[in-house]
Amino acid sequence: MTLPLLVVTAVAAEAEAVRAGADPGHVVVEPVGVGPAAAAAGTARLLATGRYRAVISAGIAGGFVGRAAVGSVVIGVRSIAADLGAETPDGFLTVDELGFGSGVIPGDPALVKSLTEALPTAVPGDVVTLSTVTGTAATAERLARSYPQAVAEAMEGYGVAVAAHGLPFAELRSISNPIGPRDRAQWRLKEAFAALSTASAALWIACG
Ligand SMILES: O=C(O)c1cccc(C(=O)CC[C@H]2O[C@@H](n3cnc4c(=O)[nH]cnc43)[C@H](O)[C@@H]2O)c1
Numbered sequence: 001m002t003l004p005l006l007v008v009t010a011v012a013a014e015a016e017a018v019r020a021g022a023d024p025g026h027v028v029v030e031p032v033g034v035g036p037a038a039a040a041a042g043t044a045r046l047l048a049t050g051r052y053r054a055v056i057s058a059g060i061a062g063g064f065v066g067r068a069a070v071g072s073v074v075i076g077v078r079s080i081a082a083d084l085g086a087e088t089p090d091g092f093l094t095v096d097e098l099g100f101g102s103g104v105i106p107g108d109p110a111l112v113k114s115l116t117e118a119l120p121t122a123v124p125g126d127v128v129t130l131s132t133v134t135g136t137a138a139t140a141e142r143l144a145r146s147y148p149q150a151v152a153e154a155m156e157g158y159g160v161a162v163a164a165h166g167l168p169f170a171e172l173r174s175i176s177n178p179i180g181p182r183d184r185a186q187w188r189l190k191e192a193f194a195a196l197s198t199a200s201a202a203l204w205i206a207c208g
Contacts, residue, residue, distance in 0.1 A: 002026070003053040005207045007200075008043050010034045010156050014059040017193035021200030028052070036081065036129055036159030043163035054111060054168035054207055057160035058200070060192040061127065061152040062134065063175035064144055068151040070178060071191045073122040073199045075115050076171030078106045079157035080150070082128035082143060092146070105161035108168035111207060115170060118202035125151030127171045129158035135182035143179070153179055168207075172199060 007022065007029045009015045015031040022029060028051075032042025043055060061074065068074050081103035085094045095103040106112075116124050126149045134140050134153060143153065157171040176192035177183075 003051060004028050005203060006030070006043075006046055006052040006055045007058050007203065008032045008039065008046070008055065008156070008160055009059045010039065011059070013189075013193065014196065017196040018058050018200045018203075021197035021203075023201075023204040026204040027200075032156075035131055035155050039156035039159035040163045043160045044165075047163060047165070047167060052167070054108070054170075055160060055164050056169070056203065057154075057157045057171045058196065059154060059156065059173060060176040060189070060196065061154040061173035062177050062179040063152050064150055065140070065178050065180065067125065068123045068175050070175050070188050071195055072175050073119060073195050074127065074152045074173050074175065075112060075119065075122050075124045076107050076127035076152075076157055076173070077112055077124050077149070078104055078126045079161045079169075079171050080104050080126055080128045080147060081158040082147065082153070083130050083132065084158075103158065105158060105169070107170040111168045111170040114206040115172065115202065118206040119199055122199065123151050125149055127151065127157050127173060128153045130155060133182075134179050137181055140180045172203075174199065
């Protein structure tokens with residue numbers, strides 16, 4: 001028997017949006033909490049059952065302006081822990097530069113390729129993982145400069161990727177808001193959840 005695909009989201013509303021589009025016979029969707037720590041712990045607990053063939057970190061995200069528009073879908077080529085490191089008077093040092101492992105985890109190449117083929121209008125690129133939602137133009141500009149291939153920011157992908165521990169992993173996001181000065185009232189949640197549901201129909205096709 002073929003093992004199902006596990007999709008982990010941060011919150012229940014995201015899980016509902018994925019379930020609305022995904023094939024329930026082949027895709028299991030679980031909300032595991034906001035942020036990389038909750039995502040890693042929740043994903044590790046679920047994967048410890050040995051019941052899944054691959055894991056996807058899915059949900060809504062902020063889009064880098066000019067790279068991923070509100071309402072679009074992005075496929076994470078790499079999930080990057082963008083605030084894991086050290087601040088210095090001369091700038092931020094990544095965990096890679098500090099010599100403590102890597103803050104960059106590539107999505108499984110075959111999974112990323114098949115998702116890209118199944119979702120031809122989706123934007124492929126890096127997705128940065130942050131514990132704090134960006135809320136100023138200065139931080140948005142610094143992140144855009146530091147991660148020129150990043151298309152979106154969210155709060156869980158890197159944590160899920162760490163927990164995947166070699167099991168095929170990828171990140172799939174729909175864009176609810178532009179990254180920049182905080183304006184929560186402008187988040188287009190309905191549009192983003194609809195785009196996430198539509199994209200989720202491709203999950204099993206891509207992974208099957
Ligand atoms: O209102 C807030 O500031 C807020 C803080 C924490 C979580 C949320 C959520 O809505 C949880 C869902 C999920 O959304 C992802 N997300 C969406 N937009 C962004 C963003 O611009 N930057 C980072 N993450 C974003 C994230 O993965 C949350 O877990 C709202």
